[in-house]
Amino acid sequence: MRKLIYGMNLTLDGFIAAPGDDISWGGPRNEELFQWWLDHERASGVTLYGRKLWEAMSSHWPTGDQQPGASAAEIEFARNWRDTPKVVFSSTLDKVDWNARLVTGDAIAEITRLRSEDGGPMTIGGATLAGAAMRAGLIDEYAVVAHPVLVGSGTPFFAALDSWVNLNLLETRTFPGGVVLSRYETRR
Template identity: 65%
Template sequence: MRKLTFGMNVSLDGYIAAPGDDIGWSVPSDDLFQWWSDRVGSTGLALYGRKLWETMSSHWPTADQQPGVTPAELEFRQRWMAMPKAVFSSTLSTSGPLGTLGAEDVNARLVTGDAVAEISRLKAEDGPPMDIGGATLAAAAMRAGLIDEFVLATAPVLVGGGTPFFTALDDWVNLELVETLTFPEGVVLTRYETRR
């Protein structure tokens, strides 16, 4: 059975984006960026919601052509392009590209059906770990009890509202802290595993 992890940069008051989808407060230090890059390099399959997909696919396929691109960004781009991706959306079309390039160029496929059923099917397979990203998609998986690990890179900022990391749940979810790392600018990364 595959392990499913939900991890994102998060404000101290629990948001992954401030009002207006502003993520300017979450620009990672070089060390944290490398941590996320290494994570992408070890992810067997990434599950993306539409909004996060649009953000990532509008930048990373052509990041190597941007002025001032760093070696770390080039490495992340290479890892991101190679990582298999499933994009969950009821509004994207298979007739057009899934991003700036065609789906085959970014190693992505579109899932338009029941997200929870597809995530459950993918988890039941043998294979490397999966990451899930995007607030709406992660919330559906969270409510269905499908997330095995939570990774929060908590920035020392209060944004006062926006898109929450955690969704409302019907039942408690007991977690076990398995790792804590501190990064420059006071970002604290915590990893929690779900106790079953």
């Protein structure tokens, strides 16, 4: 059975985007943190995307290694992004590319099927998709990468839940600029 990991950058008050899908709160480039995300993505056997995150990622990373001034880590991230199998969940998109396939039906049924397969861990991104997986009890690990900023409202990292989810702390790590990673596993 595959492990399903939900991780994203978020504000200290729990938002992955401020109103208007604004993610500029992330501040200046943090190479150590970017390297952590690269290593995290390299370990993924399959990446699951909701539509909004897919559109953001697919607008940059297919050619991210060709951008002027791209760092070695950015070049590797772009290559890894293109090579990693991806599943995009959307009822509004007609097609996807870049080693991805589109699922327009029941996301929870497909995530459950994928999770039951053998293989490396899967990562999931996008608040709506991950929220549905959280409510269905499918998330095995959370990677909370909290930035030292408060935005007051926006798109929350955590979805409203029907019941508590108990977690075990796996790791904490502080990055330059006061960014703190906390990794938790779901207690089953």
